[in-house]
Amino acid sequence: MDERSPDPPTRRLVLFTAAGLGLAPFAPPAAATPAAMDEAIRMLVGKATVKRGRVKLELPPIVENGNTVPLTVTVDSPMSETDHVTGIHVFNEKNPQPYVAAFDLGPRAGKAVVSTRIRLADSQQVVAIARLSDGSFWSDSADVIVTLAACAEG
Amino acid sequence: MARVLINLPARAKRGEIIEIKTLIAHPMETGYRLGPTGAAIPRDIINRFLCTYNGEEVFRAALFPAIAANPFITFFTVATESGEIVFSWTDDHGETQTEVRQITVE
Numbered sequence: 001m002d003e004r005s006p007d008p009p010t011r012r013l014v015l016f017t018a019a020g021l022g023l024a025p026f027a028p029p030a031a032a033t034p035a036a037m038d039e040a041i042r043m044l045v046g047k048a049t050v051k052r053g054r055v056k057l058e059l060p061p062i063v064e065n066g067n068t069v070p071l072t073v074t075v076d077s078p079m080s081e082t083d084h085v086t087g088i089h090v091f092n093e094k095n096p097q098p099y100v101a102a103f104d105l106g107p108r109a110g111k112a113v114v115s116t117r118i119r120l121a122d123s124q125q126v127v128a129i130a131r132l133s134d135g136s137f138w139s140d141s142a143d144v145i146v147t148l149a150a151c152a153e154g
Numbered sequence: 155m156a157r158v159l160i161n162l163p164a165r166a167k168r169g170e171i172i173e174i175k176t177l178i179a180h181p182m183e184t185g186y187r188l189g190p191t192g193a194a195i196p197r198d199i200i201n202r203f204l205c206t207y208n209g210e211e212v213f214r215a216a217l218f219p220a221i222a223a224n225p226f227i228t229f230f231t232v233a234t235e236s237g238e239i240v241f242s243w244t245d246d247h248g249e250t251q252t253e254v255r256q257i258t259v260e
Contacts, residue, residue: 068222095220096186104214108207108232110171115228119184119220150222 034125037091040098041129044089045137050129055140057090057128066120066150073103075112075130075138085112087131094124095150119150156180158253160241165258166233174205174213177226178243178251184219200225202244208237233259 041050058072075085084107090100103114112130120126123145130138161175178200185197197219205213212231225243236259242252 072228092220096184097218097220099218100220101218102216103229104216105229106212108210108212108234109230110232111230113228113230114215115226116215117222117226119222 034093037093037098037127040091041127044129044131048135048137050137050139052139054138055128055130057126057140057142059126059142059144061143062145062147063120064147066122066146066148068117069120069144069146070115071100071118071126072113072115073128073130073140077112077130077132079107079110079112081107082133084133085109085130086133088112088114089129089131090118091127091129092118092120092124093126094122095120100126120144120146121149122146156243156251158241158243158251160253160255162239162255162257163233164256165260168233168235168259170233171230172233172257173228173230174239175226175228176203176205176241177224179224180243180245182217182219182221182223182225186219198246200243200245202242203227204242204244205229205231206240207231208235233257235259 054076056074059069063069073088077083077085085105088103091098092100100118101116105112125141125143127139127141157179159177163172166172180200183195183198185194187195189195199217199219201217203215203217213229215227217225236257239255239257240252242250244250
């Protein structure tokens with residue numbers, strides 16, 4: 001066989017191409033990683049250390065539908081003028097973007113409790129971080145198993 | 155105008171902590187989904203929510219595509235005086251929808 005002739009498509013190339021074409025409509029263009037989440041958290045907290053505790057992140061441990069997952073963040077704080085929560089930030093590991101939501105509150109809230117509904121593209125860890133008026137950061141995390149991922153049928 | 159549901163007590167005692175539930179009808183298109191032609195459907199989400207109580211900001215949220223369609227947000231505030239509680243949602247096109255609710259504080 002003449003080695004200089006252009007290679008016909010190999011069996012492997014054909015298979016890869018077929019797999020690529022088949023999968024492309026479902027592959028997300030970008031995906032956050034645990035590293036991207038850590039970076040996003042670092043952007044928020046700067047050089048401060050994030051302590052565990054005072055924050056309670058409530059998510060169902062197993063979710064059937066990742067398109068709407070109830071989430072509640074509760075922060076243990078008196079919410080007085082001198083000691084209150086100024087922000088609650090929610091992050092995830094495996095959605096296309098690491099940020100989920102950021103809530104700004106203050107002493108007028110009375111209670112540092114926020115609920116919403118989020119999307120989860122995969123089984124993953126979700127992290128909530130609270131910033132307090134004294135500049136400290138507190139966090140909690142929750143692992144969620146998702147049966148039907150958000151965006152899958154898109 | 156999108157349909158909005160807001161749940162808060164019409165009357166409250168002074169200093170009482172009241173719960174406010176809000177929901178607005180919106181697809182919250184993430185920008186990551188692909189349409190029938192294979193092209194990405196452009197992102198269209200509500201990215202800001204603001205609540206003011208007699209002109210003073212009491213709650214604000216920055217929303218990302220990871221928020222489910224028809225964003226539902228629950229939070230608390232202290233009933234300080236009678237007046238107006240104003241809610242506003244702003245989408246990617248910069249359009250804002252505003253809703254006003256009255257509260258009577260005794």
